[in-house]
Amino acid sequence: MRLIFLIFFLLIHSVSHSQNLVGKVISVADGDTITILDNKYLQTKIRLYGIDTPEKGQPFGKAAKRFTSKLTYKKKATIKRYDTDKYGRTVGVVFVDGINVNAEILKAGFAWQYRKYCKASFCEDWILLEKEARKSQVGLWKGVAPVSPWKWRKGARNSSYSKSNTGKYGDAGTGFHGNIKSHVFHSSSCRHFNCKNCIESFYTRKKAIAAGYRPCGGCKP
Numbered sequence: 001m002r003l004i005f006l007i008f009f010l011l012i013h014s015v016s017h018s019q020n021l022v023g024k025v026i027s028v029a030d031g032d033t034i035t036i037l038d039n040k041y042l043q044t045k046i047r048l049y050g051i052d053t054p055e056k057g058q059p060f061g062k063a064a065k066r067f068t069s070k071l072t073y074k075k076k077a078t079i080k081r082y083d084t085d086k087y088g089r090t091v092g093v094v095f096v097d098g099i100n101v102n103a104e105i106l107k108a109g110f111a112w113q114y115r116k117y118c119k120a121s122f123c124e125d126w127i128l129l130e131k132e133a134r135k136s137q138v139g140l141w142k143g144v145a146p147v148s149p150w151k152w153r154k155g156a157r158n159s160s161y162s163k164s165n166t167g168k169y170g171d172a173g174t175g176f177h178g179n180i181k182s183h184v185f186h187s188s189s190c191r192h193f194n195c196k197n198c199i200e201s202f203y204t205r206k207k208a209i210a211a212g213y214r215p216c217g218g219c220k221p
């Protein structure tokens, strides 16, 4: 009996002294957002700290969500809180079965290390995880000219964005998608960017034109 009390007090102690949350993962909104249900039946939405996965409409957005689901859905998770975002969500590192989920997503190539917000001591290591994934071309790094989600979100607000950002490499390039049927190409901010036949990718506008594609009249890439 005494032992049980001791364990109980140790648990209370460790919970109150850390910022950890514990709960079962009841939904996965996208690659970097999950919801947990704790033992008081309270739901908490968690934004995964220090990483940014592709948005739903972006290439590999669904794959990133699937990956996070595979690791966390219906499992018991411990969340180490690091921050609260502007939407009031808890921002934390998620652990499931002793696995650091955030790092695992980076390793599998389904996220960028979130340059702007990753400030913890391990964030430098996380850049290396991202680099390793890029090098081995896993996950979204299989794709041509992957667009970081933060650029994608900007692009969605400002259609002229991609004109000035036709960088050649990885996260610098927003890239263009060409429709293999109509031979029209679109910027990443265009609603047609991921259309059914928009499967040809170009790093630059020039390359799209050289390949015989013409710019979309809507997004005017």
Ligand SMILES: [Zn+2]
Pocket (backbone or CB within 6 Å): 185, 186, 187, 190, 191, 192, 193, 216, 217, 218, 219, 220
């Ligand atoms: Zn377009």
